[in-house]
Amino acid sequence: MGRGRVEKEQVPVERLRESIASAMESGFSHLVTITCVDLGDGNLELVYHLSSLDGAVRHLSVRVGGKSPAVPSLAQLLPGSSFYERENRDLFGVRIEGDGSPGGRFILPDCYPESAPPPLLKSVSAAQVRELLESAACARDSYFSVGAPLSPESVVVPFGPYHPALKEPEHIALVVEGERIRKAFLRIGFVHRGIEKAAESRTFLRDVFLLERVCGICSTHHAWTFVEAVESLLGVEPPSRAAFLRTLIAELERIHSHALWLGLVGYWAGFETLFMWVWGLREAVMDILEDATGNRVHKSFVTIGGVRRDIPDEKVRGYARKLAEVGRGISTIMEEVLSNDQFVERTRGVGRYTLEQARKFCAVGPVRRAAGDPYDIRKIEPYGAYDKVDFPVAVTQEGDVLNLVKIRLEELLTSIQIISQLAEKLPSGNPVPARYFMGTVPEGEACARTEAPRGELFYYVKSDNKHNPYRVKIRTPTIPNIQLAASLLEGAMLSDLPLIVTSIDPCFSCMDRVLVIRDGSSHVLTFEELARMRGGAR
Amino acid sequence: MPAGPLGYRRRSLWVYHFNSGGCNGCDIEFVAALTPRYDLERLGVQLVPSPRHADVLVVTGPITRMVMDALRTVYDQMPEPKLVIAFGTCACSGGIFADCYNIVGGADKVVPVNVKIPGCPARPGMLVKVLAKLYGVRERGQGAG
Numbered sequence: 018m019g020r021g022r023v024e025k026e027q028v029p030v031e032r033l034r035e036s037i038a039s040a041m042e043s044g045f046s047h048l049v050t051i052t053c054v055d056l057g058d059g060n061l062e063l064v065y066h067l068s069s070l071d072g073a074v075r076h077l078s079v080r081v082g083g084k085s086p087a088v089p090s091l092a093q094l095l096p097g098s099s100f101y102e103r104e105n106r107d108l109f110g111v112r113i114e115g116d117g118s119p120g121g122r123f124i125l126p127d128c129y130p131e132s133a134p135p136p137l138l139k140s141v142s143a144a145q146v147r148e149l150l151e152s153a154a155c156a157r158d159s160y161f162s163v164g165a166p167l168s169p170e171s172v173v174v175p176f177g178p179y180h181p182a183l184k185e186p187e188h189i190a191l192v193v194e195g196e197r198i199r200k201a202f203l204r205i206g207f208v209h210r211g212i213e214k215a216a217e218s219r220t221f222l223r224d225v226f227l228l229e230r231v232c233g234i235c236s237t238h239h240a241w242t243f244v245e246a247v248e249s250l251l252g253v254e255p256p257s258r259a260a261f262l263r264t265l266i267a268e269l270e271r272i273h274s275h276a277l278w279l280g281l282v283g284y285w286a287g288f289e290t291l292f293m294w295v296w297g298l299r300e301a302v303m304d305i306l307e308d309a310t311g312n313r314v315h316k317s318f319v320t321i322g323g324v325r326r327d328i329p330d331e332k333v334r335g336y337a338r339k340l341a342e343v344g345r346g347i348s349t350i351m352e353e354v355l356s357n358d359q360f361v362e363r364t365r366g367v368g369r370y371t372l373e374q375a376r377k378f379c380a381v382g383p384v385r386r387a388a389g390d391p392y393d394i395r396k397i398e399p400y401g402a403y404d405k406v407d408f409p410v411a412v413t414q415e416g417d418v419l420n421l422v423k424i425r426l427e428e429l430l431t432s433i434q435i436i437s438q439l440a441e442k443l444p445s446g447n448p449v450p451a452r453y454f455m456g457t458v459p460e461g462e463a464c465a466r467t468e469a470p471r472g473e474l475f476y477y478v479k480s481d482n483k484h485n486p487y488r489v490k491i492r493t494p495t496i497p498n499i500q501l502a503a504s505l506l507e508g509a510m511l512s513d514l515p516l517i518v519t520s521i522d523p524c525f526s527c528m529d530r531v532l533v534i535r536d537g538s539s540h541v542l543t544f545e546e547l548a549r550m551r552g553g554a555r
Numbered sequence: 556m557p558a559g560p561l562g563y564r565r566r567s568l569w570v571y572h573f574n575s576g577g578c579n580g581c582d583i584e585f586v587a588a589l590t591p592r593y594d595l596e597r598l599g600v601q602l603v604p605s606p607r608h609a610d611v612l613v614v615t616g617p618i619t620r621m622v623m624d625a626l627r628t629v630y631d632q633m634p635e636p637k638l639v640i641a642f643g644t645c646a647c648s649g650g651i652f653a654d655c656y657n658i659v660g661g662a663d664k665v666v667p668v669n670v671k672i673p674g675c676p677a678r679p680g681m682l683v684k685v686l687a688k689l690y691g692v693r694e695r696g697q698g699a700g
Contacts, residue, residue, distance in 0.1 A: 179629065185574050185579065186625070206621060208577070233580025293590055313584070315675055
């Protein structure tokens, strides 16, 4: 199972690639993530979490040590592994052998010196990293570097980090020929805050509040997944009423998240009425969330051992009634949107991808389901009260923006159905623990997965009998999905870019790296050099 | 005509939104202020895609090391007179992330901040209230002028 205590299979590093290949052949084809842990004795442990499509998970563990720890790259086996590996390279200094990916920083600022210790090692303190970053001499971060041959017609268009078509900072360097994008290079890391390090220094209870703020849209899912992992370390089972209430809030969150996404897609497709319309409807859900939990966004509803406050039965029934109205609104929108020729033609076939591509990049959530895999953690590995309710998993046969709209519209209606079933079946009892959890957590490792609005969200927690966790690893759904989106940009029209990037519902709490291509030589350009190039070499 | 904080340019405030590394909570609440329930546009407020057209810069989120320079550039590009609003606790002080290694602190570490709106996230209604005040709307009745 992908939930609960982690049982690892030790693999020698030289046999890693073949072990993963054979695991993939035996059905464990989805690489959830690669967790790196500093064991504190000079060795690093890398855990490869492999999932099958029906919910089973295997954890392969590799130990590396020495001055310059290295693991073989899996990029040839599974291109989606690249971002996971580069993240570990930046944060732990694990060298990746033979990945062919560009060097340099991935998630950390470029000015963080190559010789400086990787920030997530146990011997390095957050204050030390901060000092290094403050004293680092860099006036400008260089977002560009040069790498592969480019035809004379090509132009490099820098896109972002601040651009009207982006709601969050991210940089994409686009190699463009006319209106066609030939190559797209991603540089994330603008919103990297260092949460995994901060989580190690706070108590488990305070971590719930911190981790909730990884994302302001799926905040309950982050808190819940972390709490789920901690609860399995403690051997605590939350009361069933708490499981129902958590599910209720999580589904409300999915409704507001999908609704805001739908609005944004409408906006980028030039259908601003849809944006206003859906966001107007969404306020009804925000009111319910505020009424139920006390806040619109960061709800702090889930706590270790239960939920923070009870919601009376009649209120839950009232929410279900209100949501039925919202559901009618959504059905109208669905009819309106899918019968609107302009919108359908604008989105059909845009950002098209196959199931094979989605699997290759380990895509998750609606992005995976649009391509044809019914990969929904709520169904394949039920948590909370999902095994007590009956719901369909929406699937289409090919990924494109239109199908992603259809899937998310279906899921909006599904969530409303789930909530009305929850209201009917809500068990009695006290879901609030007698006191907040303040103790220590026994030694062990656990992981948990939930289906956040954007897809599979994964947490790995290692504890060592202290008040604070030894290591917390977060894999947000956007990391695999953005790799797919970047590959889809190649060959697309420039004007489709905002639509394609928005279609995967990105949430850039992640990272990246950008290249400009020229003459086959690789070299990092500064803004000044780029300005000179533009002036001189036209 | 009484001079507001923006002098002669006191009418329709044009706003540029800068996400400096936030969790999306404040960003979404900021966008919500533009949508039907709060409808900032009735005050003449418009979200503009370029800082060169903006009177007000709204910063959301703690300032990460990587966006520090970008924030300064964006601020420098805005024409005078200009105002900066730090929207949300993180933009005010760094908030819950203040001691994270990649965080510089609040927006006031990089640019002068005129108005701070705390809250995690700050409510859209507060932004409407602040902008209305800047615009010169009295508690009741029509706008000044």
